[in-house]
Amino acid sequence: MIIYTVKKGDTIMRIARKYNASPAKLLEINNLSENDRLPVGAALVIPTENGAHVVRRGDSLYSIAMHHGTTVDELLKLNPTIKPPYTIYPGQYIVIPGDAKLGSIDVNGYCYPSISDETLNKTLPYLTYLSVFSYNIRPDGSFTEISNDDRIIGAARAQNVAPLMVITNLNSDDSFDSQLALRFLRNDVAQQKFIDMIPAYLKRKGYMGVNLDFEYVYDQNMDDYSLFMKNLGERLSAEGLLLTTALAPKTSDNQQGVLYEGHDYRALGQVCDWIMLMTYDWGYVAGPPMAVSPYNEVDRVLRYAVKVIPPEKLLLGMPNYAYDWTLPYQPGTRAKYYNLNAVLKLAADTGAEIEFNDSAKAPFFTYRDASGKDHIVWFDDARSYRERMRLVNEYGLGGVGFWTINSFFAPGWYVLSSLYDINKVF
Secondary structure (H helix, E strand, O other), X not given: OEEEEOOOOOOHHHHHHHOOOOHHHHHHHOOOOOOOOOOOOOEEEEOOOOEEEEOOOOOOHHHHHHHOOOOHHXXXXXXXXXXXXXXXXXXXXXXXOOOOOOOEEEEEEEEOOOOOHHHHHHHHHHOOEEEEEEEEEOOXXXXXXXXXXXXXXXXXXXXXXXXXXXXEOEOOOOOEOHHHHHHHHOOHHHHHHHHHHHHHHHHHHOOOEEEEEOOOOOHHHHHHHHHHHHHHHHHHXXXXXXXXXXXXXXXXXXXXXXXXXOOOHHHHHHHOOEEEEOOOOOOOOOOOOOOOOOHHHHHHHHHHHHHHOOHHHEEEEEEOOEEEEEEOOOOOOOOEEEOHHHXXXXXXXXXXXXXXXXXXXXXXXXXXXXXOOEEEEEXXXXXXXXXXXXXXXXXXXXXXXXXXXXXXXXXXHHHHHHHOEEOOOO
């Protein structure tokens, strides 16, 4: 696999001829149509027998060989134009040995019940788990239900994907509610009611476990939450069911902020079968412009997380969306949401050139709308996905998890399946 950066004047036909690739295959893998224009700077996935490395400042043939698990001699065989004194330069493409898989991993995908059959069935081959969002806890231990999840559960099981029931502390306004969590976690009777009823409910519905997504838990409820999860995990394990959770992206034990303070990484790591780190939303809808999932910040989270949670239990959170901010940014304003398939069209329609930030390892572009307002869009593409997905191998993580899979971003799935084999539970 090669990830190619579009240059001025490029077309799908020209790129296909350059790499002896099928134009139709390029369109399919990159979720494009024949009439789509290619923005300068866009990243396109090209299936090839061998891969490629784009040289960065500071690279050497030795460092490139080490990074890709090969040797300098092998690189020289595949790149006969590199002659003594073997000088390479930033931006140069170095052919590397074909896409050897880095291993096998678990892949979780969150979905809303509104997911289309087409998107669901295209995505399921890439998943180990499908987490259906969401059932919502009540203070008395009961929960709201999803009436139309049988279709999703059946489709998942038919493709050997384990469906999981997501349980949150969302309130009637669809907001994560700290007070709701407090009332439930300080009520022993309610917790026991929930623990007693949930195994039979999961089995009746066809779920293979639960995914607890309690967010904005108060610091005063941290131990309550950990104990509840321990008790729930013991009961589910005895019934052959899974306990999983999603956690805010902490970088230390005592990180400040209500988003983080109620999650005890060490305690939850001991009782859960796996944990998805929500390593996204640094750039978020109500905040200032920045990369949604910057590599440097994600790396900081992982450096902490693997010290307190067994790495093989960790799934790296991957966002499947983009944000468009109006500039200059004004506090209190909100960014516009885009799915990743719409971003290239926006860039093409506005004549924007896509740039790539080296520290965040993420693409972005700026444009001016019809009313004369400036915008900046941060998103993910095949390059940024590949960079972060490689962290799974570097840290020995269990896999990745996507929020959400309700739109099918073909290049991302192609990159994932080129790097890793995907585990199936049954």
